[in-house]
Amino acid sequence: MIVLESLTKRYGEFTAVDGVDLVIERGQIFGLLGPNGAGKTTTLRMIAGILQPDSGRVLMGGHDIDSSPIEAKRIMGFVPDRPFVYDKLTGAELLRFAAGLHGMTGEEVERRIDELLDLWELSPWKDQLVESYSHGMRQKLIISSALIHRPRVLVVDEPMVGLDPRSAWLLKDLLRSFVDQGGTALISTHTLELAESLCDGLAVIDRGRIAASGTMADLRRQAATQEAGLEEIFLKITRGATDWEIARVLEG
């Protein structure tokens, strides 16, 4: 459903994403893991068509996001890592706007708006300006805007940031139902417990390159640790800080 071929993005001299190849099958929740600055957000923004790669390509449901952006974006919903939206629109207006961008209007949209706002318990704030929403409420509103047009692919950057435990549980449930109904979800996260419990496939990105990918069993094999949990595998693959380094930082 999502295919990345030699995807590369450079910012001046710095290569943020370096020849990433990845295939994400339909009906999967796929997790992109990596330390800060590894290139996760840049990769996701290229997949969403916000950034254009310097080389390589992204195929979304068979459509090249660069040469056929409209077709590719029509089947996708994107949730960015930081919930910036139009402060001077109300929640309902923002969702109506997002639906309009996907060519949807009328009663069906109004029903969908109510459905989504009810799901996230945002209905009382439906006609309030977004500027009065909390961080978590904005995050829920943006997830709703990504779902308004019933996409086939969801691309979510750091899905749990700002969500309360109940909403986080709800989102996990929603993502699972979404893929069970034939959707495909790509999420980036630092939360290893979430990735381990939710994702069908995983890729660890480090310094712009895919360091390991596959199922949990594949990752264990690549990290050469049979019994380890995802945290240990992650640290091994990304060469995390040693005990000695931590002790040195904490010394008076």
Added chain:
Amino acid sequence: MSLFSEYRLLLRPKALSTRRRGAGEKGRLGRVALVVGIGAAAWPLIYVAIYRLLRSLRLVEEVGPLLAAKLLALGLLVFLGILLLSNLIAALSSFFLSRDLPALRAAPVDWLALYTARLTETLVSSSWMVVLMLLPILAAYERVYHGGPVFLVVALGAIVPFLIIPAAVGSAITLVLVRLFPARRSKDILGIIAVGAVGLLVLLLRLLRPERLVNPEAYRNLVDFLAALRGPSSPWLPSQWGADALTGYLQTAFDPFFLALLWTTAGATVVLGAALHRRLYPACFSRAQEGNENRMRRHAGWRWLERLLRRASLQRQELILKDVRIFFRDTTQWSQLIILAVLIVVYIYNIRVLPLRSGEMITRYLIALVVFLNLALSGFVLAAIAARFVFPALSLEGRTLWLLGSSPVKPGAILGAKYWVGAVPLTFLALVLTVVTNLFLGVQAGLFALSLVSVVGLSLAFTGQALAWGVYYPEFETENAAQIPTSIGGLLFMLGAVASLSAVLAGQIWVLREYLASGLPGRVPRDPYLSEIVLALTLTLGLCLVAGFPPYRAAVRRLGRLGR
């Protein structure tokens, strides 16, 4: 850490950000070269214009030097007004809206260091353009009156406090207004009150008809007129003190009194501002963070607009509705419409009171010239409005651009919606301005039609140009919409717009040169021929098309490549 070290530390992030803005971007060198080139071209023009004016004034005995002094005082008064308004707006950003403020308020930072650092930021961001304008003007005064190197010291001594005073006063007024209007709405109300107050001031000044001062016929005799010229027009304002300090040194002898007055006032305003800041700022800042609980209802106006847009594509409808809603709900955006309305009233009033029909001054030649002057001024007003409201259109998407970027919308649809949101009100305003002023002037039908077509063409061209410069020089990080046009892109747009306007005017005057000459004394006056009007119309439309369409197309292409 000493207070001064803390002050420097607080200024460092903004200074570094400004220096590094655009570093590493493709084409940065070209853009810098373009800005330097345009600056290098504009400065000599201003310098030569002022220099020639002062030279000719110097030849007029007695009255000449007085008029030169008056001119400087008037110029500084205009600059003082601009500085006060821009400091009010800039202070709102630097003291209340900046994204780094929560972190700074949470840090153990001395209040005085924070106040002085933010005051410096406010001063620099609102004064740099005025300083750039002042340089060639003061250079011309120096040259005509042989000021020498000491004049540089005197000018520096006068201009620095002249900039400090409106910065300190503007920041203090902002603080008091936020105190008076609690919660987040204060930010909105503040914009309206500040702009409304300045608008009222401009209107009052205009209705006092200061032009009578330079009209000797309004006085009983020359002695009265000279006495009026000698007297300061605004003795309580720093602009007059600055002008007195500068022209005093150049024309008679150096009198330190006015410099002392400027510096003591600057010191006093900073000290009083600091005291006010210490007392009010913590509570004001806290209130400015509070949420706005306004529940929005579906207003009849929106339903009317929705009906009006029904024939447009759904995407275009939604994009236009979104832009219009955000514009009217964000008072930092539309509050400047108040000052705009005042300026337009003043402008129309000026045309109304023109002494074209008094006594022997009435000539067809003069009226025809005023029609072109009217077009030039209306064009300039339209360019300024486009700079303020159309140029920032893409920048205001800022951090929300991800939503459009990840949606199935073509760049042409996004810019197309923004084009019409800008072009329709601008064209409407242009038509009102031109019809009313031309009716007051009693313009001949052919010229009337020509000026109507010109302002419509220019409005459409300016909208395209403003959008294009806005796409090429976006200011995604600027927190206050009113500050976006003061960026380099805004400046370049204004220069481009003025160049287009000049081309249109030059073309029209060239086509109608025979007609204009027929109005001169000793010639047989006639109306313009239809062929002349048609040629002028065609030329105007062609020039407007060339000025507006290619930049717009380039902007659409550029927007499509924005993620590269």
